[in-house]
Amino acid sequence: MRQEAGGRRQEAFITLAHGSGGRLAAEFIQRRLAPLFPGLGEMDDAAVLRPKGAGIAFTTDSFVVDPLFFPGGDIGRLAVFGTVNDLAVQGAKPSWLSLAVVAPEGLPLDIFDAVIASVAAAAKETGVSVVTGDTKVVERGGLSGLILNTAGIGEMIPGADLSAARITAGDAIIVSGPIGAHEVAVLSQRHSLGFDKIQSDCAQVACLAGELVGRLKDAVRWMRDPTRGGLATVLNEMAVAAKATIEIVEDQIPIEPAVQNAADILGLDPLYLACEGRFVAVVAGPRAEEALRRLKLRPGGENTAIIGSVTGVDNEHPQVRLNTRFGSRRILRYLAADQQPRIC
Amino acid sequence: MCLGVPGKLEDINGDIGAARVGAITTPVNLMLTPEARVGDFVMVHAGFALKVMDGAAVAETLNIYKSVAQTRSRLDEMCARLNETAKGLAPVNLMEVCGTHTVAIARSGIKARLPANVALISGPGCPVCVTPVGEIDMAVELALSRRARVVSFGDMLRVPGSTLNLEAARGRGAKVDIVYSPGQALAMAGREEEEIVFLAVGFETTAPIIAAAVKTAAAADLANFSVLVSHRLIPPALDALLSDPNALLDGLICPGHVSTVIGWQAYDGLARRYKVPCAVAGFEPGDILESIVMLLEMIRAGQAGVANQYSRSVRREGSQPARQAIEEVFNVVDGDWRGLGTIKNSALRLRPRFVRFDAAVKYELQARRVPEPKGCRCGDILSGRSAPADCRLFGVACLPEQPVGPCMVSSEGACSAAYLYGEAAG
Numbered sequence: 003m004r005q006e007a008g009g010r011r012q013e014a015f016i017t018l019a020h021g022s023g024g025r026l027a028a029e030f031i032q033r034r035l036a037p038l039f040p041g042l043g044e045m046d047d048a049a050v051l052r053p054k055g056a057g058i059a060f061t062t063d064s065f066v067v068d069p070l071f072f073p074g075g076d077i078g079r080l081a082v083f084g085t086v087n088d089l090a091v092q093g094a095k096p097s098w099l100s101l102a103v104v105a106p107e108g109l110p111l112d113i114f115d116a117v118i119a120s121v122a123a124a125a126k127e128t129g130v131s132v133v134t135g136d137t138k139v140v141e142r143g144g145l146s147g148l149i150l151n152t153a154g155i156g157e158m159i160p161g162a163d164l165s166a167a168r169i170t171a172g173d174a175i176i177v178s179g180p181i182g183a184h185e186v187a188v189l190s191q192r193h194s195l196g197f198d199k200i201q202s203d204c205a206q207v208a209c210l211a212g213e214l215v216g217r218l219k220d221a222v223r224w225m226r227d228p229t230r231g232g233l234a235t236v237l238n239e240m241a242v243a244a245k246a247t248i249e250i251v252e253d254q255i256p257i258e259p260a261v262q263n264a265a266d267i268l269g270l271d272p273l274y275l276a277c278e279g280r281f282v283a284v285v286a287g288p289r290a291e292e293a294l295r296r297l298k299l300r301p302g303g304e305n306t307a308i309i310g311s312v313t314g315v316d317n318e319h320p321q322v323r324l325n326t327r328f329g330s331r332r333i334l335r336y337l338a339a340d341q342q343p344r345i346c
Numbered sequence: 347m348c349l350g351v352p353g354k355l356e357d358i359n360g361d362i363g364a365a366r367v368g369a370i371t372t373p374v375n376l377m378l379t380p381e382a383r384v385g386d387f388v389m390v391h392a393g394f395a396l397k398v399m400d401g402a403a404v405a406e407t408l409n410i411y412k413s414v415a416q417t418r419s420r421l422d423e424m425c426a427r428l429n430e431t432a433k434g435l436a437p438v439n440l441m442e443v444c445g446t447h448t449v450a451i452a453r454s455g456i457k458a459r460l461p462a463n464v465a466l467i468s469g470p471g472c473p474v475c476v477t478p479v480g481e482i483d484m485a486v487e488l489a490l491s492r493r494a495r496v497v498s499f500g501d502m503l504r505v506p507g508s509t510l511n512l513e514a515a516r517g518r519g520a521k522v523d524i525v526y527s528p529g530q531a532l533a534m535a536g537r538e539e540e541e542i543v544f545l546a547v548g549f550e551t552t553a554p555i556i557a558a559a560v561k562t563a564a565a566a567d568l569a570n571f572s573v574l575v576s577h578r579l580i581p582p583a584l585d586a587l588l589s590d591p592n593a594l595l596d597g598l599i600c601p602g603h604v605s606t607v608i609g610w611q612a613y614d615g616l617a618r619r620y621k622v623p624c625a626v627a628g629f630e631p632g633d634i635l636e637s638i639v640m641l642l643e644m645i646r647a648g649q650a651g652v653a654n655q656y657s658r659s660v661r662r663e664g665s666q667p668a669r670q671a672i673e674e675v676f677n678v679v680d681g682d683w684r685g686l687g688t689i690k691n692s693a694l695r696l697r698p699r700f701v702r703f704d705a706a707v708k709y710e711l712q713a714r715r716v717p718e719p720k721g722c723r724c725g726d727i728l729s730g731r732s733a734p735a736d737c738r739l740f741g742v743a744c745l746p747e748q749p750v751g752p753c754m755v756s757s758e759g760a761c762s763a764a765y766l767y768g769e770a771a772g
């Protein structure tokens with residue numbers, strides 16, 4: 003019983019796990035935030051508002067990353083892409099962004115400028131405009147890096163109808179490119195591991211996701227971007243939301259060799275590594291090949307892959323099953339806590 | 347218990363080399379492999395080269411697992427051989443001693459492909475699982491006191507102490523950092539005034555690396571670096587397990603990377619004394635299957651010797667320089683193991699001439715004995731007497747995000763591996 007008491011004591015404080023992609027984070031939001039903000043609704047990656055026409059999507063996210071600059075990206079790009087990607091996987095075309103920056107007193111201005119420039123470049127790349135913003139500075143010592151917050155509004159693509167409730171047996175699961183590069187790039191930089199070959203996958207997915215939804219309309223059932231907690235966590239979220247059984251084929255999951263090598267060295271499982279420029283889409287089975295073909299033709303979509311399928315819905319025990327490279331089958335679960343370099 | 351990957355040395359600059367691991371290059375410390383030359387394959391563990399490997403054998407293995415189709419056909423062939431060898435045998439219990447094997451077995455789903463008469467049980471080879479609560483408490487207490495920055499491997503962050511783990515301590519303002527290699531902790535100590543304490547856990551694989559770090563600190567006279575030593579030794583623990591008359595072990599899959607350091611000879615006496623065949627195994631699914639075949643063959647023939655499946659890394663005598671480094675820096679002392687109690691000559695302590703690097707002495711820390719959490723059956727699990735599913739807390743009150751016992755903490759702990767990588771029903 004001592005352990006239970008210990009567990010409760012730990013609950014009195016914010017821990018890092020509350021901000022990770024796992025179940026603890028989900029529970030934390032459900033318990034502490036959802037009741038206060040009914041406007042958060044189903045808490046998909048973006049809220050869908052329907053004032054007129056096809057409606058608009060609205061989302062917000064805050065960003066911290068250590069280090070601020072890493073191979074293939076920086077916090078500025080993350081802050082833009084994170085939000086536009088949340089809009090895109092909801093079936094919206096991102097249009098407007100807000101930007102809030104919280105900076106510590108004493109931060110060199112050139113760092114601040116570089117980050118803001120990067121925000122601007124990323125926004126231009128995606129075709130969104132930052133239409134409102136705010137900067138706050140906190141006392142020296144109160145913060146070591148930078149905090150960025152962006153909110154985004156997008157216009158729903160006509161015909162888009164994305165909802166986990168529409169997932170059915172026979173649907174195919176698609177991932178838009180090799181997974182895990184972002185987290186490895188950040189870890190490599192943070193721990194000076196010198197894996198210079200590995201660039202973060204940090205990118206906007208609005209073009210690819212827009213192409214998919216624009217062409218296939220409601221044959222696209224559901225999309226999400228696998229950020230913290232990685233692919234395995236998104237698949238579990240999907241299984242739970244759709245009460246589905248999902249079968250994934252390990253061999254079909256795209257992973258760059260360098261990312262796999264780095265994960266082996268650090269003792270990390272690539273299926274749980276964060277991506278910042280990928281999305282997972284569930285597409286009606288008969289349209290899967292077409293989806294694949296269309297995405298592969300697009301820049302950034304060359305390595306799209308069908309990694310599995312939905313084998314059943316309305317299950318009391320939603321489950322993600324992984325058919326291993328070894329010809330065996332096991333359960334694939336949620337991330338329990340952020341992965342750290344291990345020796346064992 | 348110990349991750350290691352083969353890397354090919356592309357460049358050497360004094361004690362530091364650049365090793366190519368597949369598609370990437372990473373810096374490695376070469377203190378433990380003075381004989382290494384450019385072009386050699388070395389076993390890389392936590393930023394150190396542990397041993398020069400058999401280059402031809404490594405190249406051959408890399409070749410085997412190069413393509414998906416080849417890997418699959420190799421594994422199918424191994425499974426067929428295994429089934430053939432197991433035919434007609436009475437049920438056998440084989441223990442995979444090492445936690446890294448536990449994870450490899452769980453991730454690849456090997457168990458689902460074994461014949462019904464071959465069972466695998468997880469052994470005590472996970473440092474996170476066997477480090478006593480009292481020793482974690484020492485690190486937590488030190489970090490909370492802010493007298494020093496406590497630095498360790500990511501594995502140690504969430505190991506529950508009696509009230510807090512290191513991650514929770516950090517949330518309360520303690521100074522705690524994660525590193526990939528003790529080399530980074532040394533660099534921190536060299537760079538800053540701050541007191542740096544490395545929490546050193548692990549077995550014979552990691553001990554020589556810590557020894558090398560301590561020697562480096564001594565040579566550089568780094569007064570702000572010290573080590574909280576919590577190392578354990580594998581053969582004494584195996585001896586303790588096998589000497590239990592209730593032990594039902596028919597064979598041991600021995601840890602490949604520990605054996606890279608201590609050599610396969612370390613199990614010779616045990617195999618003969620307890621009439622239990624041993625096979626040292628590598629970490630590819632094919633390696634593990636092959637080691638099982640080797641064990642079954644010995645069981646069939648009524649032999650109890652030591653087979654070496656992992657010959658690309660493991661020699662009879664192990665690695666001379668790595669063993670020497672341990673010998674030079676550490677004394678062997680009795681040690682407490684979570685779940686197994688006190689085992690004679692199973693732990694390491696810094697020798698008197700390195701005592702100024704002993705954080706326990708420097709900060710006057712003492713490990714208290716803390717009883718195990720109620721209901722947790724880690725002790726039985728680590729000794730192979732129970733399976734995780736036998737614990738009533740498993741998957742209910744005890745989950746990876748809220749571990750009750752140590753076997754649920756490390757992803758290589760038997761309970762955690764069983765939970766995270768459970769076999770799919772149906």
Ligand code: SF4
Binds near residue numbers: 721751755
């Ligand atoms: S499930 Fe948890 S409580 Fe039970 S034996 Fe394993 S670690 Fe201990």
